[in-house]
Amino acid sequence: MTTTREECAALDAADPLAPFRAEFVLPEGLIYLDGNSLGVLPARTPERVRQVVEQEWGQQLIRSWNEAGWFAKPHTLGARVAPLLGAAAGQVVVCDTTSVNLFKVLAAALGLRPGRSTVLAERAAFPTDLYIAEGVSALAGGGARTELLDSADQLADRLGPDTAVVLLSLVDYRTGELLDLPAITRQVQAAGALMVWDVCHAVGALPIELDANGVDFAVGCTYKYLNSGPGSPAFLYVAERHLAAAEQPLSGWFGHAKPFDFEPGYRPVDGIGRFLTSSPSLLGQAALESSLEIWEQVDLAEVRAKSLALTELFIELVDPLAKYGVEVVTPRERARRGSQVALRHPDGYPVVQALIARGVVGDFRAPDLMRFGFTPLYLSYTEVWDAARQLAEVLESEEWREEQFGRRGEVT
Ligand SMILES: Cc1ncc(COP(=O)(O)O)c(C=O)c1O
Numbered sequence: 001m002t003t004t005r006e007e008c009a010a011l012d013a014a015d016p017l018a019p020f021r022a023e024f025v026l027p028e029g030l031i032y033l034d035g036n037s038l039g040v041l042p043a044r045t046p047e048r049v050r051q052v053v054e055q056e057w058g059q060q061l062i063r064s065w066n067e068a069g070w071f072a073k074p075h076t077l078g079a080r081v082a083p084l085l086g087a088a089a090g091q092v093v094v095c096d097t098t099s100v101n102l103f104k105v106l107a108a109a110l111g112l113r114p115g116r117s118t119v120l121a122e123r124a125a126f127p128t129d130l131y132i133a134e135g136v137s138a139l140a141g142g143g144a145r146t147e148l149l150d151s152a153d154q155l156a157d158r159l160g161p162d163t164a165v166v167l168l169s170l171v172d173y174r175t176g177e178l179l180d181l182p183a184i185t186r187q188v189q190a191a192g193a194l195m196v197w198d199v200c201h202a203v204g205a206l207p208i209e210l211d212a213n214g215v216d217f218a219v220g221c222t223y224k225y226l227n228s229g230p231g232s233p234a235f236l237y238v239a240e241r242h243l244a245a246a247e248q249p250l251s252g253w254f255g256h257a258k259p260f261d262f263e264p265g266y267r268p269v270d271g272i273g274r275f276l277t278s279s280p281s282l283l284g285q286a287a288l289e290s291s292l293e294i295w296e297q298v299d300l301a302e303v304r305a306k307s308l309a310l311t312e313l314f315i316e317l318v319d320p321l322a323k324y325g326v327e328v329v330t331p332r333e334r335a336r337r338g339s340q341v342a343l344r345h346p347d348g349y350p351v352v353q354a355l356i357a358r359g360v361v362g363d364f365r366a367p368d369l370m371r372f373g374f375t376p377l378y379l380s381y382t383e384v385w386d387a388a389r390q391l392a393e394v395l396e397s398e399e400w401r402e403e404q405f406g407r408r409g410e411v412t
């Protein structure tokens, strides 16, 4: 028995998260299934950004560094992101980008494991993570190198006395697979290595328990499920027990013990502040501040429950599309699934383009994956039903073959 549109409407009527939809700007007639790449605009954000521009910058000018709390923002925002990560305060700062933060924590982690020189990472990781790991390994000296795993399942064979750090994404950006954070963290630490999680595709999509699982380091972005806008500042987490000894190489003045003493030598401040480098981007932070006001009202258990229900519904509705060559790549087991569904199709690129032309926005990742992100705060069950129907129509009509939708292999 397939779920009907009427049943979806009933699920929407009973949805405890439904009121949050009014918090977001959703373009008329669009079903947005790409919030796993760029989250939508919160309705309250333009006003908050305007206030920072016109009031804090325009009127208060330089006084805002103190009076509007600009200096402290990396910390105050870090403390507000921390609950989304299952982290006590004092271990999270908001700053820079995911790539830059990854550079800092990987270098710090390598420094905490002298005598060990291997970084293990998944071959299928989001490429910037691998590029950064390569860069850090090259700079670390001592023959440090990054080695790639075909999957995290290989850890049992590959962890060894030379493994310094393991870097993994909690949710895979392509397949949407969710890894077992508690078990993997334990396994890595049992081998004497340190665990770094990239939580870009997990934060705001499901509860994350960094402290409870003794994670060493984590990094992530705020422009996906957290809705803070393109290029909004990222965050990093360093477990309290590492803060005294951890050293990061981007030793800019914001990480200095006394930045306004303008000393010639670098002296890192105690605590998580040593992972800061330079002046924060206040406008991006204003947007994050605004979206966090929404997140502070959200129960992450409800988000996870709805996320699983939405992805399950979509999988159920697209399963019959196997007759058009569609294969569900995302794990069906709840415990192994993040908040997106990836479908394999040899002509995934033009199919996604045809779907976008119909007002259903997903995306495509080479070589053949169509990705659909499910954001519980602003997506309804009915929209998921409608999106699956539109996909079925695109495949049935073969309209994706039209010239305008391009061909496989084109870049999005
Ligand atoms: C898993 C993952 N890590 C890192 C990044 C890169 O982040 P940034 O460009 O903000 O450094 C992304 C997305 O862009 C991502 O999906």
Ligand SMILES: Nc1c(O)cccc1C(=O)C[C@H](N)C(=O)O
Pocket: 036, 037, 038, 126, 173, 231
């Ligand atoms: N960060 C992005 C950007 O600056 C431009 C285009 C896309 C992105 C993304 O976030 C891509 C995303 N991480 C992905 O999962 O593919």
